[in-house]
Amino acid sequence: MAPKVVLVTGCSRYLGGHLAARFAANPDIERVLGVDTEPPSRDLARRMGRAEFVRADIRNPLIAKVIATAHVDTVVHASVTANPAGPAGRTVMKEMNVIGTMQLLAACQKSPHVRKLVVKSTSAVYGSSSRDPAVFTEEMGPKDLPSSGYAKDAVEVEGYVRGFARRRPDVDVTALRFTNFIGPRIDTVLTRYFALPVVPTVMGYDARVQLLHSEDALAVLERATLHDLPGVYNVGGDGVLMLSQAIRRAGRVSLPVPSAAVPAMGRLFRGARLVDFSPDQMRFLNWGRVVDTTLLKREFGFTPRWTTQQAFDDYVSGRALRPVIDPGLVASVERGVLDLAARFR
Amino acid sequence: MAEARVIPLHGADREGPRRRRAAGAAGQAPGPVPVPEPPSAPDPEPVRELEAEVEVEQGLEQEGTGWERRLADLLAFARRRIQGDYEVDEFGFDPDLTDNVLMPPLRPLYEKWFRVETIGMHNVPGEGGALIVANHSGTLPLDATMTAFAVRADHPKRRHLRMLGADLVFRTPVLGALARKSGQTLACNPDAERLLRSGELVGVWPEGFKGIGKPFKDRYKLQRFGRGGFVSAALNTGVPIIPCSIVGAEEIYPKIGDIKALARLFGFPYFPVTPFFPFLGPLGAIPLPSKWYIEFGEPIRTDVYGEHAADDPMLVFNLTDQVRETIQQTLYRLLTQRRNVFLG
Numbered sequence: 001m002a003p004k005v006v007l008v009t010g011c012s013r014y015l016g017g018h019l020a021a022r023f024a025a026n027p028d029i030e031r032v033l034g035v036d037t038e039p040p041s042r043d044l045a046r047r048m049g050r051a052e053f054v055r056a057d058i059r060n061p062l063i064a065k066v067i068a069t070a071h072v073d074t075v076v077h078a079s080v081t082a083n084p085a086g087p088a089g090r091t092v093m094k095e096m097n098v099i100g101t102m103q104l105l106a107a108c109q110k111s112p113h114v115r116k117l118v119v120k121s122t123s124a125v126y127g128s129s130s131r132d133p134a135v136f137t138e139e140m141g142p143k144d145l146p147s148s149g150y151a152k153d154a155v156e157v158e159g160y161v162r163g164f165a166r167r168r169p170d171v172d173v174t175a176l177r178f179t180n181f182i183g184p185r186i187d188t189v190l191t192r193y194f195a196l197p198v199v200p201t202v203m204g205y206d207a208r209v210q211l212l213h214s215e216d217a218l219a220v221l222e223r224a225t226l227h228d229l230p231g232v233y234n235v236g237g238d239g240v241l242m243l244s245q246a247i248r249r250a251g252r253v254s255l256p257v258p259s260a261a262v263p264a265m266g267r268l269f270r271g272a273r274l275v276d277f278s279p280d281q282m283r284f285l286n287w288g289r290v291v292d293t294t295l296l297k298r299e300f301g302f303t304p305r306w307t308t309q310q311a312f313d314d315y316v317s318g319r320a321l322r323p324v325i326d327p328g329l330v331a332s333v334e335r336g337v338l339d340l341a342a343r344f345r
Numbered sequence: 346m347a348e349a350r351v352i353p354l355h356g357a358d359r360e361g362p363r364r365r366r367a368a369g370a371a372g373q374a375p376g377p378v379p380v381p382e383p384p385s386a387p388d389p390e391p392v393r394e395l396e397a398e399v400e401v402e403q404g405l406e407q408e409g410t411g412w413e414r415r416l417a418d419l420l421a422f423a424r425r426r427i428q429g430d431y432e433v434d435e436f437g438f439d440p441d442l443t444d445n446v447l448m449p450p451l452r453p454l455y456e457k458w459f460r461v462e463t464i465g466m467h468n469v470p471g472e473g474g475a476l477i478v479a480n481h482s483g484t485l486p487l488d489a490t491m492t493a494f495a496v497r498a499d500h501p502k503r504r505h506l507r508m509l510g511a512d513l514v515f516r517t518p519v520l521g522a523l524a525r526k527s528g529q530t531l532a533c534n535p536d537a538e539r540l541l542r543s544g545e546l547v548g549v550w551p552e553g554f555k556g557i558g559k560p561f562k563d564r565y566k567l568q569r570f571g572r573g574g575f576v577s578a579a580l581n582t583g584v585p586i587i588p589c590s591i592v593g594a595e596e597i598y599p600k601i602g603d604i605k606a607l608a609r610l611f612g613f614p615y616f617p618v619t620p621f622f623p624f625l626g627p628l629g630a631i632p633l634p635s636k637w638y639i640e641f642g643e644p645i646r647t648d649v650y651g652e653h654a655a656d657d658p659m660l661v662f663n664l665t666d667q668v669r670e671t672i673q674q675t676l677y678r679l680l681t682q683r684r685n686v687f688l689g
Contacts, residue, residue, distance in 0.1 A: 130512060130516040131512050131516075131531070133533050133536050134530045134531065134536050134539070135435050135436075135535070135536070204518025204519040204522060208433070208435070210435075239435075240433050240435050241433065242433050244429075245429040245433065248426070248427060249429035259518070288437075325428075327428055330428060331424065334420045334423075338417060342413070
């Protein structure tokens with residue numbers, strides 16, 4: 001059933017905003033409401049076109065009034081995020097993620113018009129450890145429950161979503177567990193991390209990284225909204241990059257840091273407002289994480305257009321990252337040595 | 346065991362161990378007969394992979410092309426590594442690194458030091474999934490490394506052996522990362538079945554630390570085979586189990602003692618004492634040059650038991666016992682045929 005009135009949370013951020021813009025461009029949808037605590041940037045607002053912006057905090061019961069009076073039938077909860085607004089933003093982020101979701105779900109449960117709920121979750125719910133299988137399928141759980149940070153938020157959010165699905169069985173609930181996003185325009189912890197000229201890594205470890213192009217992420221969220229596809233799905237690009245390999249592809253230099261010094265390093269980077277890594281994301285740098293996307297392809301009916309490698313290369317070229325190690329130089333050194341060798345023959 | 350089994354002293358394969366290459370070629374009845382490599386060929390391995398990429402200029406001298414091509418390969422490899430231009434699978438397996446960096450140093454160990462002879466390589470299928478199950482010994486898992494090298498170097502299809510390792514391996518820095526890059530993954534059923542379904546050759550050492558860390562006096566006595574998880578993985582995917590018996594690895598580091606306090610301190614399952622370690626320090630870490638035999642037995646089919654066979658614990662126990670008995674009997678036979686630990 002095609003939605004008539006769609007509400008998108010987190011519409012001032014990249015995913016929420018572009019998603020609202022896509023719905024606004026769809027003539028089948030009567031009304032698009034975008035909710036966020038701060039207004040979208042001017043560029044994003046222009047893209048969003050006829051979508052209406054509602055400045056509201058989803059932690060506030062006011063959201064229930066918005067959903068009820070506008071006869072919202074489809075709610076896309078895209079505001080759960082791993083990127084705190086500032087160095088002190090971690091507590092606020094947790095509040096927004098967990099308490100915001102609780103309020104939003106309470107409002108959805110009260111409104112009889114709501115037919116569909118799409119939740120942007122994360123593959124971080126699987127955790128990351130040495131005792132995990134190499135590839136996670138949807139029915140697996142984490143070996144140790146994440147004790148803090150974004151991963152814990154996401155586990156709690158999914159818990160509340162399951163509770164909501166139990167209490168409102170008439171609502172189609174789709175939970176999408178995304179791998180890390182990458183792309184030329186999206187701004188995440190990981191895009192900032194790879195943009196550092198010297199990229200700190202954990203000494204003696206090399207993580208397997210699976211990425212998803214931001215355009216694919218938008219397409220998946222759009223498909224989940226326009227079609228009835230209830231369930232939990234892993235969403236990630238095909239293929240894997242090793243962390244060291246990704247750093248090399250971006251032409252960066254990696255700086256292995258002994259694991260004992262990693263927390264201090266993290267604080268340093270957070271203080272300098274370069275990259276804000278939470279402890280669970282640091283564990284991700286040790287082990288990485290790969291998810292199985294068979295269900296996404298077979299039942300959800302979506303195959304990502306970009307593989308992990310292609311998405312990463314698109315990010316590198318789209319950001320115009322100037323490689324610290326110039327590929328041209330490497331090639332010319334190779335040619336030079338071979339020419340020299342030919343002369344000695 | 347109702348009755349005692351008779352161990353044939355001179356089994357059908359007796360002419361095999363001595364003539365490894367000849368036996369391998371002769372036993373390969375179906376499919377094209379592989380061309381046996383001349384044993385004196387100067388290490389063709391790293392070159393072969395890259396031959397297509399290298400342009401061979403006309404009119405070069407024979408010696409000139411040899412070292413020059415090798416230099417070109419080396420440079421191309423270095424460029425790929427610097428620019429991250431290689432493929433890694435979802436388990437983190439990096440074939441480029443494995444074939445060019447991790448495998449070559451094993452060749453002298455395999456050919457000169459342990460003089461490994463493989464028997465029954467034709468039992469290892471050329472394609473499709475299969476599970477190699479072997480006995481574990483030797484304090485350090487050199488037996489696993491040598492088996493992987495044997496399958497890569499001596500099998501006509503030059504297959505990669507994807508080994509299942511203990512959690513400890515992947516927790517350890519450097520070692521864990523290297524293990525993943527060389528194609529290993531955690532010994533758990535989801536990973537094993539995923540590999541087998543995608544048609545990989547998987548190696549497992551179900552005795553685990555009980556096997557590899559057993560004292561020298563218990564050599565060649567198989568320990569408990571885990572809980573039979575490997576059998577259920579094979580049953581679920583319908584791939585054959587290939588029992589593999591390794592003789593010679595028990596003698597490389599004869600473990601005559603165990604310093605429990607040090608083991609606990611470092612978090613190891615044991616801290617071995619051999620006649621030379623730790624008394625001779627790093628010198629004691631040199632393995633003794635025992636003569637090795639690796640015998641791959643007849644494949645045991647698992648696709649004949651139907652779909653939910655893995656849910657039948659009795660069948661899983663029986664198959665586990667069958668695999669274990671086969672390996673134990675083969676070990677006894679190989680041992681009776683061996684005259685000297687070091688000369689074979």
